[in-house]
Amino acid sequence: MTREKIIxxxxxxxxxxxxxxxxxxxxxxxxxxxxxxxxxDYVDLVVIIQSNFGVKLEGKDFENIHTFEDLYNVVEEKFHAIA
Structure with missing residues (x-):
């Protein structure tokens, strides 16, 4: 999946x-x-990300997520780590 598709x-x-x-x-x-x-809502966000990308975000992941770009980066990194 491309970065553009993830975003x-x-x-x-x-x-x-x-x-x-x-x-x-x-x-x-x-x-x-x-x-x-x-x-x-954060729990829902974790569930939706997991169902869409097959990756699970944990509490520690959100410590460094401040902007939407941060969220995209974390999801992309985790997605490519399992792909």
Missing amino acids: QTINDFLVDEFEVDSAVISPDANMKESLDLDSL
Whole structure:
């Protein structure tokens, strides 16, 4: 899967599942502030990422995720590590 496909898939499910306006999703935007997620939303995010990419994000992964670009990078790294 290409980086572009990973980004598109993540953006699509953020819009669909979390009802986020696609205009707020940009690589350098602060993810937490843009999405306004609570702890249950993060659990849903982990499940959706796992079902779409076959990778599991853990709590320690989120320590370094501040922007959407950070999320893309973590998912891409984990995806290619298992591919």
